[in-house]
Amino acid sequence: MALTVTRARQREFPGLPEQVSAARAWVVSCLPAGCPRADDVALVVSELVTNAVLHSVAGLPGGTVAIRVELQGDAVAISVVDAGPRPVPARRPAGESGWGLADIVARLVDAYDATTGPAGRCAWCRIDWTTTATEANPR
Template sequence: MEIVLPLPVAHSRNWPGEPQSLGECRAWVRRVLPEGCPRAADVLQVVGELAANAVMHSTSGAPGGRYAVQVEVGPESVGVTVMDLGPVLVKAVRPLGEGGHGLAIVRELADGYDAVEWPCGRIVTCWLDYPTTTSCTSSDVTSPT
């Protein structure tokens, strides 16, 4: 008898560091998640927050800047990684009472979270586990168009 381990399926893509790319990025993530994924809404929220941070708070948001997103769908969780070009471009200016909660939201939704600085940027990775009664297998994943 052969044992077959379900392997995660990873999808990755680079995006221009422009605010209009954020909606396109979320739509792409929605397409790469398996049909009926139990944490889809949470994954979309996490990707939205991390990508917005890359555009608003790093040099990825400077002219010509880019950020990368990877979504890894496994049998028990979804991993999300966002890589930006690093140091703060400018402090975000927000109207009173608006914003400033993105990473707190990510940490609340994610079952694990890690951020690493590297010479050319920052990599934020988190994963969201599925409820123990469900799973999304790599065979459920469709290729994005």
Template sequence: MDEYMSRVRIWGLTCPGSLEEVGRARRWARELLADSPHADDAALIVTELGANALLHTVSGDPAGSFHVSLALSEHVVCVSVTDAGGAKTRPVVGHPGEDETHGRGLGMVAALAQRVETHGGDDGRTVSAYLFSSTAVDGAAWLRH
């Protein structure tokens, strides 16, 4: 039976569209990944991507929501946040001036993660950040498990 058992664990959490829920999602991620060396980085990534979903899409509307997925394998932690769409632009790493109060979140995510991908369109986007263990040279190990 072991040959059919995946070593990848996947969790999901859908949150109502309020900023308090970003904190709940962060605590949830940190608790699930408590034994992982990536727990703190993953929690920060959830915070930044969740806040971006609320601030830049209809996820932050009164009836909005966002979804957080965590996938954990021996070599990779993948943090994904899916918004409800409605953004006028694609998420990009910004280069704000010193006096700017916004625009650094996705840059922090990109600095923490070894790879960041964005999928989707006007109806909703998913931003995924991959944190590889030191034994994973690239994402190929993720695909084998």
């Protein structure tokens, strides 16, 4: 059964680290009141936008990150689009650690994909209201 898009919104943010919180707040404001997975959505958006800012052309001067939010019945689909990978891969600072984008996103979403094409890179995910992160992706 295909999901029906009941509302879609899109916004572009400057590719600056200080814009991650603004992007997160905007996406959460697009959710229905009392959304049971709002915290999961906020964390996933933070990870996807941070990754775009740190590791893509979007994070260079003048770069931007576009976000699309689609409410689909009992779910939300989020797309984060950047201008593609930087010419030289970013190095992780010494001593930096963490779970990493793939681990965090995989634990919280019901579906995820990322594609890179000539126009840039798109990371897409879907979070259902009817499941918890643990039910969707038990570890």
